[in-house]
Amino acid sequence: MFDAIVVGARCAGSPTAMLLARAGFRVLLVDRAGFPSDTLSTHLIHQPGIAALARWGLLEQVVASGCPALEQVHYEVEDVRLTGCGRGVEGQRAAHAPRRHVLDAILLDGAIAAGVEFRERHTVTGLLRDESGRVVGVEGTHQGGRFSERASLVIGADGMRSRTADLCDASFTRRKPRLTCAYYAYWDDLPAGLELYERPGSWVAAVPTNDGATLVLTYFPQDRFDEVRVDLERAYHEQIRTTAPALFERMRGKRQVERLRGTGDQQNFFRQASGPGWALVGDAGHHKDSITARGISDAFLQVESLVRHIGDDMDHPLRLDEALAGYAAERDKALLGGFEATLSVAQLEVHQERLALLRAVCKDEELTTTYFDLVAGVGSFEALYTPRLMALL
Secondary structure, eight states: OEEEEEEOOSTTHHHHHHHHHHTTOOEEEEESSOSSOOOOOOOOBOHHHHHHHHHHTOHHHHHHTTOOOBOOEEEEETTEEEEEOOOOBTTBOOBBOOOHHHHHHHHHHHHHHTTOEEEESEEEEEEEEOTTOOEEEEEEEETTEEEEEEEEEEEEOOOTTOHHHHHTTOOEEEEEOOOEEEEEEEEETOOOOEEEEEETTEEEEEEEOGGGEEEEEEEEEGGGHHHHHHTHHHHHHHHHHHHOHHHHHHHTTOEEEEEEEEESOOOEEEEOOEETTEEEOGGGTEEOOGGGOOHHHHHHHHHHHHHHHHTTOTTOHHHHHHHHHHHHHHHHHHHHHHHHHHHHHTTOOOOHHHHHHHHHHTTOHHHHHHHHHHHTTOSOGGGGOOHHHHTTO
């Protein structure tokens, strides 16, 4: 019998398993996929997530993979040009955007090195419950047949369409309509930093990643999904041309690496985070539009919160449930502001009030730094509204 079974081995599941194993627990980690493998992602890890990687002793491996440090952000919307970076977290001022087959492998290797038992290509199809209805394990299929394992705690880290969440009957506590559809491709030898471009109805980002490639992402309103996918290549290039013309010019003559990828299914929700014998972490319990690229950093925040709340209570069901409830409350409080801010950005509207704010911010280096802290998910927007800003508005 295991202390914990973690379902899903990517950027929420592997570090959860790793930190639990480092705390002395016996942990089983399963995933239906084989590794290393890719998954849809904006790739970007903001400074809070980078600080977590440093605490876990894994940042050096991300850097050694050849993933460049992103030390400045360039943001353009109408006549506003903002360039700078935040103050950082725990000395980490740079962001990184590793390919997911790189990042997920580093996290998984960290879990295995901590003593986690990992089984790939194992699909969970059901939960084991005791006579009270408490979750006490999982069952499922793999290439050799069926499997069944028991544990004090089952943790779902299996993404936005979490099978574990469905099996746990985790209700949606907050749910909003989808707002954008997003498509991206990798470009070889494209000179770019971390760049963001916005206009009404459009968002474009350039993000350098591994192997000298740059990820160029485009966002469209959700109501254009059927139109865009009819001729995706044309829509993708036209969005870049009209929203980020200088970037488009730099892309001329460059080679697209791999096919276009993307999705029109960017859900926005909070789900019940825990129950008797189970918990959800990462996108399984909370997902929002990828336009602010908060997913990986927010997953790391949840991982550390969950493991901290569990403490030494794994063998005490009632105390464990209380600990999980504490994790759920902390998760919701920590992520609600970012959820609302992301949905505001994902409306793809350019309001005159925000333009006036940005015009004031770009006149002052300290305000610019504070603004980029907020972009990275550090602090709240109240910190921006200082007498210094008000004097410039």
